[in-house]
Amino acid sequence: MFRCGRRGGDRRHIERDNRVSIPRLQLAHITKRYPSVVANNDVSLSVQPGEAHAVLGENGAGKSTLMKIIYGSVKPDEGSVLWDGQPVHIRNPQEARALGISMVFQHFSLFDTLTVAENVWLGLDKSLTLSQVTHSISAKAAEYGLDIDPSRPVHTLSVGEMQRVEIIRALLTNPRLLILDEPTSVLTPQAVEKLFVVLKKLVSEGCSILYISHKLHEIRELCSACTVLRGGQVTGVCNPQQESNASLSRLMIGAEPPALEHRERQAGEVVLAVNGLNLLREDQFGMDLDGISMQVRAGEVVGIAGVSGNGQRELLYALSGEDTRAAPESIQVGGQPVGRLGPTHRRRLGLHFVPEERLGRGAVPTLGLAQNLLLTRTDAVGKGGWISTQALRRQAQSIIERFNVKAGGPDAAAKSLSGGNLQKFIVGREIDAKPKLLIVSQPTWGVDVGAAAQIRGEILALRDAGCAVLVVSEELDELFEICDRLHVLAKGRMSPSVDRARATVTQIGEWMSGLWVVQPLRETPATTLASRGEGQEEQHHA
Numbered sequence: 001m002f003r004c005g006r007r008g009g010d011r012r013h014i015e016r017d018n019r020v021s022i023p024r025l026q027l028a029h030i031t032k033r034y035p036s037v038v039a040n041n042d043v044s045l046s047v048q049p050g051e052a053h054a055v056l057g058e059n060g061a062g063k064s065t066l067m068k069i070i071y072g073s074v075k076p077d078e079g080s081v082l083w084d085g086q087p088v089h090i091r092n093p094q095e096a097r098a099l100g101i102s103m104v105f106q107h108f109s110l111f112d113t114l115t116v117a118e119n120v121w122l123g124l125d126k127s128l129t130l131s132q133v134t135h136s137i138s139a140k141a142a143e144y145g146l147d148i149d150p151s152r153p154v155h156t157l158s159v160g161e162m163q164r165v166e167i168i169r170a171l172l173t174n175p176r177l178l179i180l181d182e183p184t185s186v187l188t189p190q191a192v193e194k195l196f197v198v199l200k201k202l203v204s205e206g207c208s209i210l211y212i213s214h215k216l217h218e219i220r221e222l223c224s225a226c227t228v229l230r231g232g233q234v235t236g237v238c239n240p241q242q243e244s245n246a247s248l249s250r251l252m253i254g255a256e257p258p259a260l261e262h263r264e265r266q267a268g269e270v271v272l273a274v275n276g277l278n279l280l281r282e283d284q285f286g287m288d289l290d291g292i293s294m295q296v297r298a299g300e301v302v303g304i305a306g307v308s309g310n311g312q313r314e315l316l317y318a319l320s321g322e323d324t325r326a327a328p329e330s331i332q333v334g335g336q337p338v339g340r341l342g343p344t345h346r347r348r349l350g351l352h353f354v355p356e357e358r359l360g361r362g363a364v365p366t367l368g369l370a371q372n373l374l375l376t377r378t379d380a381v382g383k384g385g386w387i388s389t390q391a392l393r394r395q396a397q398s399i400i401e402r403f404n405v406k407a408g409g410p411d412a413a414a415k416s417l418s419g420g421n422l423q424k425f426i427v428g429r430e431i432d433a434k435p436k437l438l439i440v441s442q443p444t445w446g447v448d449v450g451a452a453a454q455i456r457g458e459i460l461a462l463r464d465a466g467c468a469v470l471v472v473s474e475e476l477d478e479l480f481e482i483c484d485r486l487h488v489l490a491k492g493r494m495s496p497s498v499d500r501a502r503a504t505v506t507q508i509g510e511w512m513s514g515l516w517v518v519q520p521l522r523e524t525p526a527t528t529l530a531s532r533g534e535g536q537e538e539q540h541h542a
Contacts, residue, residue, distance in 0.1 A: 167195065279325060
């Protein structure tokens, strides 16, 4: 049994009775220093057999570094690790897996040029054949509701599909300790429910789980113990099942995130118009876009929900200008046809874009934050193409301060930032450009509750200033919080829009399966169609 008590404000402690067995994992006084930051400072925690233990903290608190130390991919400068009560020195992930430790990384560790099955095969028993691994992947995917094709090359997968691969790969090792770093950040609610059934079953069978998530309701549902980190130090422990989301937020960031103010306002002129967009997939594992039509007006946020892999990637490529195969008139920005124009021309019309992949598309990993501004901003480029490095650094520092990005200054390499802090910088970079149309994919993926509230607040402020905003997200709670209207993308086809105030999670969940009602025009009087409006529910079997 756990007993929670307060000692000194929000610092909380768990006292265990004497009947608890030897901990599966113990960390004692772990410290890890980097040139510009102390990621972990004298951190201690223990995880019991059959316990789901959360590690909670804001972006940059040192959570991922601590997990990498346990998994052997990072070596601590000080401290010790005990496994089943015995001191161990885990020198690499292979030794961790030999002990029974598996990890699902927030930033995926997959080889783009290999298939799903080949990636999974790398971390498994070498006595298994590729055919056996392929069969196991299909079986596990079906069992857990994590649909994935083992033969697909990883470079063709969306972020959500890559996450499924990481989860399946970890589960196939039959771990004794499973480390999950933001495992549900781009999974649908239905997939999360199925995953939690699996995780709870693993715990009941004696598997220990270390769980990192910024979704506080998930931590409260799954975990019976929680260690809180702030600034790389342990600031308290608690039983999250005896806490509220508000009290967990106070433990993590010292305050509750501010409530969003979503004011009703009249939308203005159409800024983005997509009319009958048809686009064949570029590879065999993609999704054809079939008759996509939608509008986004000035001063409104339109959301697109859907299960990853249903055409989001193809649609975003077409809208951002990375794919210029669309018919010119099928995509219009500010009334101008842009289907064949690239990203630079579209930015001149006021379109700015935040991709779902932070490293590689959103930012160049090895370049500093100031230099990364040049990917989408030309403010510091003068006549003759000369770049003002001082202007770049000032712009980067302004974004760092405005969005509270934890970084070693404007020259810090993008790869040196935690995932959430890099996301804040990339979103901030595009919002700071004062766009007329902002398209954002997964705006708060892997971002803590305080930062998520800030990003969503900035999106609403941009909308209130007259910007048209299109948000693609697999987090329904997020879409319901910030959007004025919602669409669902399923099997390459777009649902009608529905006003957020009239939409329900059940309805959107059904639409995500490709089911919505469309009454044939020949059977519906024109007056009825006109009175029904765009937001009316329709039924379509995709």
